[in-house]
Amino acid sequence: MSCKILVVEDDVNIAKYIQACLSMGSYESEICGEGGLAVERISGGDYDLVLLDVMLPGLDGFQVMERVKDLGIPVIYLTAVQDVASKVRGLKSGAEDYIVKPFEALELLARIELVMKRHHKAETAFAYGDITVDTEKHMVEKGGAAVALSPKEFDVLVFFIRHQDVVISRERLLAAVWDYAFEGETRTVDTHVQQVRKKLALQGRLVTVPTYGYKLLKI
Amino acid sequence: MRLWQKIFLLTLFLTALAVSAISLLLLARSHRNTLLLAKEKIQTVRDSAVAELGHLIQERKDDSGQQLLTESDLEDLFVTFCLSSEEFRKGADGATDEAGSDETTDEAQKNDIVIMPLETGIFSAARLPREAGSAATVLVEKEGIRRISTYTTAFWEGRFYRVEVSGDVTDLFRQFEEDLRFCQWMCGGVSLAVATVLLFSILWLTRPLKRLEAATERIAAGEYGYRVPAKGHDEIAELSNHMNVMSGEIEDNIRKVEALAASRETFIANMSHELKTPLTSILGFADIMTIKSHMEEAERREYAAIIAAEAGRLKALSSKLMELVSLQGAELVLRPVELGALVERAALALSPVCQAQQCTVQRDLEPVTALADEALLTSLVMNLLDNALKASALKGHGRQIDISLKKEYDKAVIKVRDYGIGIPGDQLEHVTEAFYMVDKARSRQSGGSGIGLSLCKAIAQAHRGSLRIESREGQGTEVSLILPVPDTPPSE
Numbered sequence: 001m002s003c004k005i006l007v008v009e010d011d012v013n014i015a016k017y018i019q020a021c022l023s024m025g026s027y028e029s030e031i032c033g034e035g036g037l038a039v040e041r042i043s044g045g046d047y048d049l050v051l052l053d054v055m056l057p058g059l060d061g062f063q064v065m066e067r068v069k070d071l072g073i074p075v076i077y078l079t080a081v082q083d084v085a086s087k088v089r090g091l092k093s094g095a096e097d098y099i100v101k102p103f104e105a106l107e108l109l110a111r112i113e114l115v116m117k118r119h120h121k122a123e124t125a126f127a128y129g130d131i132t133v134d135t136e137k138h139m140v141e142k143g144g145a146a147v148a149l150s151p152k153e154f155d156v157l158v159f160f161i162r163h164q165d166v167v168i169s170r171e172r173l174l175a176a177v178w179d180y181a182f183e184g185e186t187r188t189v190d191t192h193v194q195q196v197r198k199k200l201a202l203q204g205r206l207v208t209v210p211t212y213g214y215k216l217l218k219i
Numbered sequence: 220m221r222l223w224q225k226i227f228l229l230t231l232f233l234t235a236l237a238v239s240a241i242s243l244l245l246l247a248r249s250h251r252n253t254l255l256l257a258k259e260k261i262q263t264v265r266d267s268a269v270a271e272l273g274h275l276i277q278e279r280k281d282d283s284g285q286q287l288l289t290e291s292d293l294e295d296l297f298v299t300f301c302l303s304s305e306e307f308r309k310g311a312d313g314a315t316d317e318a319g320s321d322e323t324t325d326e327a328q329k330n331d332i333v334i335m336p337l338e339t340g341i342f343s344a345a346r347l348p349r350e351a352g353s354a355a356t357v358l359v360e361k362e363g364i365r366r367i368s369t370y371t372t373a374f375w376e377g378r379f380y381r382v383e384v385s386g387d388v389t390d391l392f393r394q395f396e397e398d399l400r401f402c403q404w405m406c407g408g409v410s411l412a413v414a415t416v417l418l419f420s421i422l423w424l425t426r427p428l429k430r431l432e433a434a435t436e437r438i439a440a441g442e443y444g445y446r447v448p449a450k451g452h453d454e455i456a457e458l459s460n461h462m463n464v465m466s467g468e469i470e471d472n473i474r475k476v477e478a479l480a481a482s483r484e485t486f487i488a489n490m491s492h493e494l495k496t497p498l499t500s501i502l503g504f505a506d507i508m509t510i511k512s513h514m515e516e517a518e519r520r521e522y523a524a525i526i527a528a529e530a531g532r533l534k535a536l537s538s539k540l541m542e543l544v545s546l547q548g549a550e551l552v553l554r555p556v557e558l559g560a561l562v563e564r565a566a567l568a569l570s571p572v573c574q575a576q577q578c579t580v581q582r583d584l585e586p587v588t589a590l591a592d593e594a595l596l597t598s599l600v601m602n603l604l605d606n607a608l609k610a611s612a613l614k615g616h617g618r619q620i621d622i623s624l625k626k627e628y629d630k631a632v633i634k635v636r637d638y639g640i641g642i643p644g645d646q647l648e649h650v651t652e653a654f655y656m657v658d659k660a661r662s663r664q665s666g667g668s669g670i671g672l673s674l675c676k677a678i679a680q681a682h683r684g685s686l687r688i689e690s691r692e693g694q695g696t697e698v699s700l701i702l703p704v705p706d707t708p709p710s711e
Contacts, residue, residue, distance in 0.1 A: 011496050013525050017503035018524075024511065055492060078494035081488070102499040105506050167510045215512055 003048040021105040035059030055078035160216040169213040265384035337379040380617035385662040443470035489654035497529035564598040610639025
């Protein structure tokens with residue numbers, strides 16, 4: 001099951017960037033550069049999520065939101081307008097999140113995932129080679145045999161499987177698995193990654209990228 | 220102390236002072252006159268008494284045939300006179316020479332006469348008495364009784380006599396004192412009445428001041444739109460009008476400051492947005508290139524190209540912003556510049572773009588010299604040409620741009636006319652606002668930042684010139700730059 005996301009963004013390059021991000025998270029995406037057109041496409045299409053810019057030609061983001069909020073499709077604002085009033089207005093209008101430009105690719109993906117989870121649209125079963133993961137039952141099997149992982153190790157594994165072939169920094173992993181505000185040591189990350197690697201025999205696949213972080217190679 | 224209290228007390232004091240002073244003066248004057256009259260009357264009585272006595276002596280002498288009356292005869296005559304006279308009523312004991320005796324009991328008979336021989340010796344020319352021929356009138360007070368006393372000397376039957384007549388004037392003084400008391404009461408009463416009228420008048424007159432005070436309080440509290448109700452043509456109405464003018468000025472200035480703050484806020488918000496848009500692409504693609512391990516060569520190139528393009532946009536924006544900021548408040552050094560050559564150079568600089576777009580530039584240039592900052596003015600003309608080229612490019616093929624330079628009276632007019640897409644009428648007034656873009660997507664595609672025309676306007680204004688934009692959607696735009704030209708260009 002692949003999610004379909006509509007990106008409403010009038011700047012061609014930013015739209016291209018968002019699409020590149022979404023493809024890394026293996027989401028399907030379409031681009032729309034005009035407010036009025038966006039309303040039509042949201043109403044007519046079967047999107048799981050809308051990423052909405054605020055400053056748009058035609059209708060602006062808030063106006064688009066006003067017209068589509070009854071459809072029940074989750075919306076995340078993606079905008080350069082960062083004053084608190086706009087943020088509050090955006091969230092009050094029924095949006096799920098409000099991301100201020102510029103933003104990092106993995107941050108965007110993490111926040112999309114959170115919204116998806118809230119709407120039970122996130123995938124719950126992943127497979128990587130002979131490893132299968134079920135996030136609902138919190139179970140990991142390798143070759144049919146259950147593997148015991150601590151909750152954090154489990155989260156680390158899921159994060160890597162979701163972002164295959166992406167170089168993930170220790171800080172990013174810390175932020176994603178522990179907490180955005182968690183100011184822990186990066187050595188904690190190393191310990192957990194080593195445990196995951198050992199327990200699931202991922203040597204040679206979950207590799208260390210010197211001075212940066214880790215990467216799970218695509219099969 | 221309040222103003223009305225001051226006015227009231229001062230006026231009351233001055234009124235009371237004036238009223239009492241005038242009435243006292245009048246009273247004193249009338250009293251003096253009365254006394255003078257009384258004095259004259261007494262003197263008349265004295266003189267007539269002397270004359271009457273002389274007459275009586277002559278009569279007695281004629282009757283008796285005597286040559287000279289004796290002293291006792293005379294005394295007898297005096298007593299008779301005193302008793303018979305209407306003016307004096309004396310005791311019949313004949314003691315006419317008892318000086319100072321006053322036996323008058325009748326209120327009507329207040330006058331008193333004393334006749335006294337000055338010396339007993341026979342008259343001799345060599346021994347005239349000291350007082351002979353003298354006369355005097357004095358006011359004497361004795362035991363609460365005031366009298367006017369006057370005397371003269373008479374020469375009868377070889378002797379000098381002192382004839383002294385006095386009259387009681389106590390009543391006159393009593394009357395004066397009564398008048399004085401009445402006057403004091405009058406002053407008090409008048410002052411009280413005046414005070415009452417005054418109090419209400421002052422309160423009524425200073426009422427507009429209270430209104431003014433209330434108005435200033437409201438204005439000071441921030442109600443700048445409040446106007447003082449001004450009626451009539453007196454000083455307070457004038458003051459009210461002036462205050463209204465003042466508060467109007469304040470209101471205007473506040474509005475200007477607020478508008479300035481608002482426009483500055485919009486400018487900063489827009490600027491932040493315009494900076495973040497390219498930044499998002501730059502940071503984003505750099506991020507992707509960092510974290511993505513497998514990337515196609517074509518993909519990598521595309522991302523790098525986007526980063527370079529967006530960084531270029533950021534650079535252009537920042538240099539334009541710098542120009543805009545440095546223009547504000549800066550005093551330009553203006554030198555005589557030949558505008559025709561300047562336009563020619565600007566067109567030449569853009570000729571590669573024109574050729575690439577197959578666009579012809581028609582020039583119609585008169586030689587005009589104006590005072591200008593050459594670099595800034597060149598940038599302005601290039602901006603206008605660039606806009607014209609973009610507008611033409613968006614329209615389609617077969618394009619032309621007309622540039623004209625003419626001197627109209629004391630102005631130099633540079634016109635840049637294109638036959639491109641034009642500007643919708645309702646957006647025409649906004650195009651010189653910083654970051655305003657008629658079509659954001661298309662502006663960005665053609666490399667616009669939305670700041671060019673506001674920069675042009677700022678440059679024009681720094682040259683004390685102006686920018687006029689006429690446009691019809693779909694038919695093209697004509698931008699006129701109007702610069703002042705000095706009558707005799709100063710030679711360098």
